[in-house]
Structure formats: C-alpha cells, structure tokens
Amino acid sequence: MNRSQFLQRTVIGGAAALTFPLLSRGQQTQERPPAINLDIVKEFVTVSHGKFDRCKEMLENDPQLLHVSYDWGGGDFESGIEAAGHVGNREIAEYLLGKGARYNVYLASMLGHLETVRNVLTFNPGLLNSKGPHGFTMLHHANKGGDPSKAVVDYLVSLGAKETKIDFYAKR
Secondary structure: OOHHHHHHHOOOOOHHHHHOOOOOOOOOOOOOOOOOOHHHHHHHHHHOOOOHHHHHHHHHHOHHHHHOEEEOOOOOEEEHHHHHHHHOOHHHHHHHHHOOOOOOHHHHHHHOOHHHHHHHHHHOHHHOOOOOHHHOOHHHHHHHOOHHHHHHHHHHHHOOOOOOOOOHHHHO
C-alpha cells in the first residue's frame, strides 16, 4: 500500500481526496535506484582526474555517476568534478559542469571565476584556508588552473591564503 492509498483508507476516508487532491491523482512513489557498486564509483572518480574519454563513456552509461563521491578514507570524499578540479583538468571539469555536476568554490578557483571566489569569501572569510578533497585548499586549486586562474591566485594570496602541501597519493 502506498502513502496515497493509506491516507484514503484511514479514518478520514474519502475526505482525503478533498484534503489531499494531489495524492488522489494516481501519483506513484518512485523507487530509489540501487546503490552504485563502489568499484564503479572509485573508477569513475579516478578517471575523472584525467581520462576524458573513459569519464564520458562511464557517465553516458550511468548518468547517476555525475553526483557520486568516493570515500578514500578518513572522511576524504571526492566526486568526479572534484577530481578534475584539484588536478586542473579544465576539459573534464567543464564537461561535467555541462552535465549538471555540483559547482563549488574550489572548482571556481581552478576555473578562474574570481567574482564567485570573491563573493564566497566576502560572505564567509573563514573559508580562505578551508580544505577540499584530499585536503587541498582554494589556492592549490587556483594554482592548478594555470593562466586563466592567475587573478584568483593573486586575490587569494593577497588575503593570506596558504597552499596545502601533502603527499596524499603516497598513502594509497
């Protein structure tokens, strides 16, 4: 029995159709799709660092991958868009954004979106040295963005930003 049927058969009976007209129009509750296999999630996030063709192929085969995150351990979650962002892979980042991936301040830093970074830090200056995936800061992401992100680098440095120096990959 779905929610609509339950409400129609309870004490309020037929009045449910008057009180809850949307529920009585045959709305079906959608089943949540099954969880994506973690090996597939890990592969998608991994290829999103730099294998555009495989990233695109995987996303075309399963659009749900657009918003998945992989837990590398210790609360270090990373999505495909974040993978592309922290290594400066503009091609993959722009592709995933075009598909509707979630945009964040770290990605804005890598892409050179100065106004976005400025607006976020004006609203919340405490984020200046906050850590994104693998503990990388906005300054790290901006440096990975190359010339298009130079203005963001200069802005972050002017505010006292620090770049995280970690060897995350050595731990794998």
